Amino acid sequence: MRTTVTPADLAAAVMAVPPLARHADGTFNDAANGALIRHLEAGGVSTILYGGNALAHHWPVSVYADWLDRLEALVEADTWLLPSVGPDAGKMMDQAAVLADRDFPVALLVPMSPPLTHDGMGDALRAFYDACGVQLLVYIKTDGYMPADLLGALVAEGVVFGVKYAVPRAEGAADPYLDALIAAIGAERIISGFGEPPAVPHLLDQGLAGFTAGCVCIAPAISTAILAALKTGDRAEATRLLEPILPLEVLRNGINEIRVLHAAVALSGLAQTGPILRPSSDIPDDRRADVAEAARALLAAERAFRAA
Numbered sequence: 001m002r003t004t005v006t007p008a009d010l011a012a013a014v015m016a017v018p019p020l021a022r023h024a025d026g027t028f029n030d031a032a033n034g035a036l037i038r039h040l041e042a043g044g045v046s047t048i049l050y051g052g053n054a055l056a057h058h059w060p061v062s063v064y065a066d067w068l069d070r071l072e073a074l075v076e077a078d079t080w081l082l083p084s085v086g087p088d089a090g091k092m093m094d095q096a097a098v099l100a101d102r103d104f105p106v107a108l109l110v111p112m113s114p115p116l117t118h119d120g121m122g123d124a125l126r127a128f129y130d131a132c133g134v135q136l137l138v139y140i141k142t143d144g145y146m147p148a149d150l151l152g153a154l155v156a157e158g159v160v161f162g163v164k165y166a167v168p169r170a171e172g173a174a175d176p177y178l179d180a181l182i183a184a185i186g187a188e189r190i191i192s193g194f195g196e197p198p199a200v201p202h203l204l205d206q207g208l209a210g211f212t213a214g215c216v217c218i219a220p221a222i223s224t225a226i227l228a229a230l231k232t233g234d235r236a237e238a239t240r241l242l243e244p245i246l247p248l249e250v251l252r253n254g255i256n257e258i259r260v261l262h263a264a265v266a267l268s269g270l271a272q273t274g275p276i277l278r279p280s281s282d283i284p285d286d287r288r289a290d291v292a293e294a295a296r297a298l299l300a301a302e303r304a305f306r307a308a
């Protein structure tokens with residue numbers, strides 16, 4: 001596992017956000033998580049975040065250290081592995097105590113929810129960093145979640161490494177909040193945070209550094225080629241490469257992105273993800289065939305792409 005990173009690493013690879021595989025009894029499945037990690041690494045993905053798609057918000061603190069140690073043992077030496085912390089300030093401090101003895105350079109802060117104030121959030125993030133020395137990638141899903149000037153100060157202090165930005169906007173709409181964040185911390189510290197399709201305008205029109213995605217877990221080589229096309233400004237090539245991903249993305253958007261990805265990885269045959277963490281639940285039985293078809297088609301496209 002990599003133990004040092006710079007903002008340039010946000011642009012170096014797609015940040016994959018995999019589901020977490022567990023046995024039927026809820027324990028960590030080393031073989032299945034390892035299989036998925038090896039598929040990602042073989043497809044050129046060297047940045048792996050256990051965040052929203054792993055339902056990291058709901059990991060018990062009692063297993064946090066064990067699960068992170070198991071994940072660390074599964075990745076290659078040059079893979080950047082990011083754990084998550086939060087969403088509440090108390091849980092963050094329990095997690096800081098675990099991270100203080102480990103070598104993760106950056107952790108994702110999953111979105112906090114009220115009651116909170118912006119001053120209080122800033123203090124919570126500073127206390128976390130003081131306790132463990134791990135910088136934060138702040139996950140922003142709602143407009144105005146954290147003021148740009150506060151983020152700018154936290155980056156200057158070393159508390160915040162960057163931002164995973166996933167505020168939905170209508171296609172082509174102005175995004176003054178993102179503009180303010182870019183002005184405060186620089187586009188090189190901000191990645192697009194909700195999959196391959198929105199990454200196209202985020203990277204080409206707003207200059208964001210890279211993107212996170214879930215479908216990359218099934219199609220890492222295709223997703224990596226999309227990042228490469230976006231870095232050269234080739235919108236037509238990125239759009240062409242997106243095509244095999246879209247059927248599964250449509251199902252994710254229509255049902256639930258996390259639950260569909262969890263099922264899709266299993267139904268593709270890549271890794272038995274097992275029971276999804278509470279308080280989520282499996283996809284409806286009458287949608288499994290659609291998800292299986294889309295997942296298997298995407299994996300077939302990935303294999304054809306690698307073979308070409």
Ligand SMILES: N[C@@H](CC=O)C(=O)O
Nearest residue numbers: 017194195212213214
């Ligand atoms: N939510 C996005 C990216 C992950 O955070 C996805 O799953 O595609």
